[in-house]
Amino acid sequence: MADPVMLIEQANNRGTMYAVVEQDDRTAYFYLYPSELLASKYSPRPCWLRNLQPAPEKKDIAAMKEGLAPMLEARFCNHPEGKAPLEAALINIVWMEEGDGASVFYDGELLGVIPGWTLYSEERSVAYAADCIGAADDSMMFPLGTPATNQLHQRVAQATAFWDDWTSETNQTWSILQQQFLSAYEAALGPVTQYYAIDGDQWPPMGMARFEKDEVVYFLTLGVSIRPMPWVEILYSDEAPGFRRMELALAISKKDYSEKEIMNLAGIVSGIADRPWKQVTWLGEGHTISSSELPVPYESVVLSAALYNGPAIELPKMYNDTVNLYWVSPVTKPERLFAHQNPNGGYELLEKMIHHGINHIIQPREQVVAG
Known part of the structure; x- marks a missing residue:
């Protein structure tokens, strides 16, 4: 044989x-x-x-x-x-x-x-x-x-x-998408002050745009949503088109953090952008990710669209799917442990944060759980 x-x-x-x-x-x-x-x-x-x-x-x-x-x-x-x-x-x-x-x-x-x-x-x-x-x-x-x-x-x-x-050698999709997302971001945050490529010269093309408005520095990704995330199809079935694509955002108080700290936070976002495909996983509302690059007392970040309370940002659809814009917000170890206590812990943590007046802008704050 x-x-x-x-x-x-x-x-x-x-x-x-x-x-x-x-x-x-x-x-x-x-x-x-x-x-x-x-x-x-x-x-x-x-x-x-x-x-x-x-x-x-x-x-x-x-x-x-x-x-x-x-x-x-x-x-x-x-x-x-x-x-x-x-x-x-x-x-x-x-x-x-x-x-x-x-x-x-x-x-x-x-x-x-x-x-x-x-x-x-x-x-x-x-x-x-x-x-x-x-x-x-x-x-x-x-x-x-x-x-x-x-x-x-x-x-x-x-x-x-x-x-x-x-x-295709004549592909113009990225230039079209890039402009659509930048236009959506600029409509809410003003002109781009800097643009970074975050794809490491790998497909798909991904970028991160920097904005500054009212003493707040913003970073928003584009191109991450070109690929649907793994896992989502089996988790959400017919509702998967509403959850399988994402972009990431970050807002930091310029008065409270140095430029080095701001760029370290931006680097964390850049690293998260490819995570679903590198690790065959998915990211969504209330998910937490640990990082050693966060300023004290934080040790993880939580992703949330619900934390955002600024002017509306109308993202274009991607292949007819909704694109979710998740804001990255740092959390302490006790907060992260609280989020992992039960299947809905991430949502419960976000509810506590919102109840304490915490929004998408990163600035010094009190811990929202005992620890």
Whole structure:
């Protein structure tokens, strides 16, 4: 029996997941593997693509006992006699925009999909294949079906169009988006005083604009919302378009903090901007993030749109999704521990902060919880 041969391996945009297509002399499979840093948090996910030999009548337990990829049963595949082996040159991987799921094309035809949301499923990994025509009750494999029967076709087409747009030599999307966001910020805060690139020369383009108004220094990001965040699709389902995109903002009292302290805080925001994709996580209202760069007595920050009480900032939609603008506010260790005491602790902390008159502007304040 021949050993499996890797036909293609491709990492996602941040190297957190790897897409692999392998085949031996019996079957071909598509896999998504987490990077080494995430291997303890997430598991590999398999997607059967085709049998290369006649399919077994029953579940291929013998192969699994030998640590081999199982062939799909005859009644569940559209080629019970087997198909020709895949050719590496005809394989193409298309990642979902979040970077946690992917699809595989063969000679221009969609062959298999591993959706991002299956990464977070505690029950089992799930995958969809074009050559699968049925599934057992305990199966991980399901038919991909047609665009009329499975919305994954639309999701893959959307992802394909997204990457085609951003890799086009004539792409003007960033210059348009950049101006839209800057115009929205300037309408509320006045002209930009400085602009910083915060993408580290990696895609997507991300920037941070600085503003000064009424003795307050503001920093607001743009471009972070180009990518939807991981996790949100499974957490919010049909409401995901309202929560999967974000930009970050910071407001600091110029009278109370030095320029060095102000820029350190801006650096924290810059570091948070890529966090969802580097760590395959998500950020939202009430989430806290620790940092050693904060001025005493703070040791973490909390994200909140609710803290903001300034002039309205009307952000443009991103691919028809709402973009949430989360203000970064420092919190003490007891406040962070309070936020982690129960599932809604972050909201409860923000309620206490707002009750004590704390808003989006960072300035000296009293701690809002005992500690």
